[in-house]
Amino acid sequence: xxxxxxxIGIARTAAHAAVxxxxxxxxxxxxxxxxxxTDVFLIASAPSERQVNAIxxxxxxxxxxxxxKPVRREGRSEGRWVLLDYAEVVIHVQHEEDRVxxxxxxxxxxxxxxxxQLEGSLQSSPQNPDAPSAVGTEAx
Numbered sequence: 001x002x003x004x005x006x007x008i009g010i011a012r013t014a015a016h017a018a019v020x021x022x023x024x025x026x027x028x029x030x031x032x033x034x035x036x037x038t039d040v041f042l043i044a045s046a047p048s049e050r051q052v053n054a055i056x057x058x059x060x061x062x063x064x065x066x067x068x069k070p071v072r073r074e075g076r077s078e079g080r081w082v083l084l085d086y087a088e089v090v091i092h093v094q095h096e097e098d099r100v101x102x103x104x105x106x107x108x109x110x111x112x113x114x115x116x117q118l119e120g121s122l123q124s125s126p127q128n129p130d131a132p133s134a135v136g137t138e139a140x
Contacts, residue, residue, distance in 0.1 A: 011114055
């Protein structure tokens with residue numbers, strides 16, 4: 001069983017909202033084969049706590065327009081790693097240092113990626129913040 005169209009749609013909406021707030025290295029992982037409790041992990045990062053919180057605000061605002069509210073939210077006060085649990089989709093917005101340290105993508109590297117349809121979106125890479133790079137172009 002792969003991720004539902006509903007969960008992929010939620011992940012794409014959240015990813016576009018994250019791009020609008022200049023999130024870096026946005027990826028979505030289809031964890032539906034491995035976890036019974038959620039379909040997709042969306043991961044994004046930012047270079048500061050303030051930007052992490054701005055990305056979280058943008059995501060929550062866009063998803064609330066669709067009538068979606070997180071069933072759980074963690075880490076908001078610290079601004080280093082904020083988790084938004086929308087049941088079908090769990091969103092991780094991490095400070096870039098925490099993202100490197102915890103390496104969630106490596107933990108789930110045997111799961112397929114989700115195409116976020118962000119081909120036209122550009123964002124800076126943490127390795128070279130002045131050089132834009134395309135994001136979210138993985139195939140389903």
